[in-house]
Amino acid sequence: MESPFPTRLRAARKAAGMTQQQLGINLGMDPNTASARLNQYEKGKHAPDYQTAKRLADELGVPVAYLYCDDDVLSRIIIAVAVMDMSKKESLLNYILNN
Amino acid sequence: MESPFPTRLRAARKAAGMTQQQLGINLGMDPNTASARLNQYEKGKHAPDYQTAKRLADELGVPVAYLYCDDDVLSRIIIAVAVMDMSKKESLLNYILNN
């Protein structure tokens, strides 16, 4: 029942090659508070509201649902689907439903 | 940037055929507060913490990531994947990565 958010956030930030502070600043956070806030999110001390989670996801290039995903296989599927355009996603959905 | 949580929660609750209060009680909430809390979540007045979201998802039979998903096609893929067993999920992931 532990939140997957801290781990997913860290994985996505590392993949994007940013520091905690840099990521926060890119979201428009005060440079003086960005470091503390991001660290609190990644260490699981605090959880951001949805709007902040969405902006984090956008900045990191992952779907916001990925950050909350507690299933590792599903999380990889979400990442793989993220790079598809709309019609490819719809084709995949039809493939799943018909097999 | 509006949270998808209220809409996804309502869709899943309706699909499960429960009232707001009933769902809250099933999670172990005080029957006196279950109605107000669930209504606040569905109307978007307040957002629950992750632990509560996870218990809601489990009770409703959807992946917790579904409740936070802002992409309609992806949300349907998440629901379709949810009914698969582990090996079928892994097969699907391989299919996606190799096509």
Place this chain on the structure above:
DNA sequence: CGACTAAGATATTCTTAGCCA
């Protein structure tokens, strides 16, 4: 009955001000 809401009580996050490797 089921959905919904205001407002105060309560619990959370955010900011400040740092330390540690």
Place this chain on the structure above:
DNA sequence: TGGCTAAGAATATCTTAGTCG
């Protein structure tokens, strides 16, 4: 530099006590 943290300030949710259709 980058990661991290305690504690008070600020802001959020939860509970109470209802209304409305």
